Amino acid sequence: MIIDFNSETQRLDDRVYDVAIAGGGPAGISIALALAAAGRSVALIEGGGLDFSEASQASYRGSLSGAAYGPLDGTRLRYLGGTSNHWTGRCGAFDPIDFAPRRNRILPGWPIGRDEVYRFATQARTILDLPRPPFRAARPTPLPSRYFRLTEFAMSPPTRFLGKYRERLRADRRIDCYINANLVRIGANQSGGHVDGYDVRNYRGIRRRLRARRYVLALGAIENARMLLNADDVMPTGLGNGSGMVGRCFMEHLDVNLGSFVTTDERFWRAGPVGFNPSVALMRQHGISNGIVSLTPSIKPRYYGRAAFLREWISGPGCRINPDWTRKITGSYCPGDNIVTSMIEQIANPESRVRLTGERDAFGLRRIDLHWSIHRNDIATIEILAREVAKDLARMDIARMKIAPEVLGRRISSFGVQSHHMGTTRMSADPRFGVVDARQKVHGIDNLYVAGSSVYPTGGAINPTFTLVAMSLRLADHLAALS
Amino acid sequence: MPNDDSPSLSVDRRLALAGAMLMVALPLDRSAAAEPVGALPQDDAEFVTIDGWVLRRDDLVRHGG
Numbered sequence: 001m002i003i004d005f006n007s008e009t010q011r012l013d014d015r016v017y018d019v020a021i022a023g024g025g026p027a028g029i030s031i032a033l034a035l036a037a038a039g040r041s042v043a044l045i046e047g048g049g050l051d052f053s054e055a056s057q058a059s060y061r062g063s064l065s066g067a068a069y070g071p072l073d074g075t076r077l078r079y080l081g082g083t084s085n086h087w088t089g090r091c092g093a094f095d096p097i098d099f100a101p102r103r104n105r106i107l108p109g110w111p112i113g114r115d116e117v118y119r120f121a122t123q124a125r126t127i128l129d130l131p132r133p134p135f136r137a138a139r140p141t142p143l144p145s146r147y148f149r150l151t152e153f154a155m156s157p158p159t160r161f162l163g164k165y166r167e168r169l170r171a172d173r174r175i176d177c178y179i180n181a182n183l184v185r186i187g188a189n190q191s192g193g194h195v196d197g198y199d200v201r202n203y204r205g206i207r208r209r210l211r212a213r214r215y216v217l218a219l220g221a222i223e224n225a226r227m228l229l230n231a232d233d234v235m236p237t238g239l240g241n242g243s244g245m246v247g248r249c250f251m252e253h254l255d256v257n258l259g260s261f262v263t264t265d266e267r268f269w270r271a272g273p274v275g276f277n278p279s280v281a282l283m284r285q286h287g288i289s290n291g292i293v294s295l296t297p298s299i300k301p302r303y304y305g306r307a308a309f310l311r312e313w314i315s316g317p318g319c320r321i322n323p324d325w326t327r328k329i330t331g332s333y334c335p336g337d338n339i340v341t342s343m344i345e346q347i348a349n350p351e352s353r354v355r356l357t358g359e360r361d362a363f364g365l366r367r368i369d370l371h372w373s374i375h376r377n378d379i380a381t382i383e384i385l386a387r388e389v390a391k392d393l394a395r396m397d398i399a400r401m402k403i404a405p406e407v408l409g410r411r412i413s414s415f416g417v418q419s420h421h422m423g424t425t426r427m428s429a430d431p432r433f434g435v436v437d438a439r440q441k442v443h444g445i446d447n448l449y450v451a452g453s454s455v456y457p458t459g460g461a462i463n464p465t466f467t468l469v470a471m472s473l474r475l476a477d478h479l480a481a482l483s
Numbered sequence: 484m485p486n487d488d489s490p491s492l493s494v495d496r497r498l499a500l501a502g503a504m505l506m507v508a509l510p511l512d513r514s515a516a517a518e519p520v521g522a523l524p525q526d527d528a529e530f531v532t533i534d535g536w537v538l539r540r541d542d543l544v545r546h547g548g
Binding site: 146147259279281282285387388390391393394395397400401402403404405408 | 522523524526527529530532534535536537538539542
């Protein structure tokens with residue numbers, strides 16, 4: 001059932017659930033439904049309600065101190081269904097190479113294999129309303145290249161978890177889904193090795209303790225780390241942070257304009273845009289990360305953020321009258337510019353991190369500062385991929401590409417992002433290099449687990465949602481077997 | 484009609500040479516051999532970069548005049 005914690009708080013007092021899950025997004029809801037189907041009792045707590053509210057969203061505010069990044073309360077949504085309430089639905093799987101050792105990495109990669117990560121891929125497809133496998137390229141014809149392949153993916157409708165699963169959450173008697181129930185403290189024993197409760201608060205200041213045998217954090221990559229770091233009343237550096245890794249290795253997918261292109265084979269481009277993924281040989285030869293390089297002829301400019309409407313309004317006539325002036329004013333491009341966009345894997349870099357500030361939100365939790373850091377190996381990947389794609393376009397004689405000067409000179413100063421938050425509680429067999437183990441259990445704590453893309457040790461070059469749902473089902477399977 | 488430049492090797496010696504070349508091509512690390520890595524570009528010299536444009540050398544012949 002769905003319970004509004006603003007009006008009903010007593011229910012928590014006399015119950016001990018099999019599993020308590022904090023966070024009602026795709027990870028939390030997937031775990032709750034799978035556990036309930038396995039006969040386990042579940043408490044799912046969501047800080048927001050059934051719709052967007054400023055009061056809830058305000059808890060996401062934070063500061064930025066590293067590379068330029070968007071506002072932290074602007075890239076995610078804090079109400080039931082989480083960020084699935086505004087995602088675009090692109091899904092795909094990590095490549096086999098993403099699970100192999102790579103020489104440009106600082107830290108070890110995945111302690112589990114690709115087959116294990118995608119053990120519940122079929123069920124994840126059902127949850128996300130995806131077509132039957134395999135993921136496919138958008139073009140019907142193969143790319144005539146030996147060094148790149150077409151990016152393979154599928155589009156979810158996109159699935160809005162609130163709309164799709166609200167009725168099931170309401171009707172399932174094994175699930176108590178508390179909305180307006182904010183996790184404000186993780187209670188643990190004196191040694192910090194066992195969680196004994198989640199302290200939950202509503203918007204009227206009433207606080208109760210939620211008890212369960214096992215606990216899951218499924219709050220998103222930034223908030224998962226924030227909650228562990230805020231638990232410094234038990235352990236001085238926060239829970240699960242013995243090696244100082246909580247909050248570290250925040251990763252994004254870098255969105256860099258690599259340059260522009262002219263087409264030389266109209267027939268080829270009539271079949272649609274192209275996303276290039278480098279071959280294993282190219283990545284190994286150059287010691288670079290994975291990435292997608294996208295070419296869309298006559299791409300329509302996209303505008304986001306403040307004054308998006310104004311910029312779009314200017315760009316219409318502006319691009320026809322004076323394209324150079326319009327590009328400067330709008331900070332974007334004009335139709336026909338044929339820009340080359342990208343989505344580049346960022347290596348796990350301990351200097352890229354979220355950490356606590358002194359400022360507190362309405363619930364008394366310290367806010368976070370995102371110090372997003374781009375490693376020189378990331379810059380190298382961008383430059384090398386741009387060069388190799390440019391050569392391959394010429395080799396195939398389908399286009400010629402002009403690489404942007406800042407990319408050629410490795411002097412890139414600004415990076416677009418995909419709002420794919422990953423890392424911060426990375427998975428590692430060795431506690432020195434991560435926060436959770438191969439079962440997503442926090443190292444050194446016997447009953448606390450983390451779900452979502454915060455556990456990714458590497459980010460690959462594909463949108464993260466499909467993988468995080470598949471891994472959440474894997475975690476639910478494990479928890480169901482324990483309970 | 485045989486090409487005058489063709490090496491005058493017997494069939495046996497040609498087979499032996501092909502076998503030796505195959506042995507050289509096989510990697511020692513069998514796990515590496517199991518991974519389908521694909522081919523590497525060997526034609527870097529065929530491209531030039533001018534003012535950021537990555538062109539084929541024959542582009543210059545065609546368009547450079």
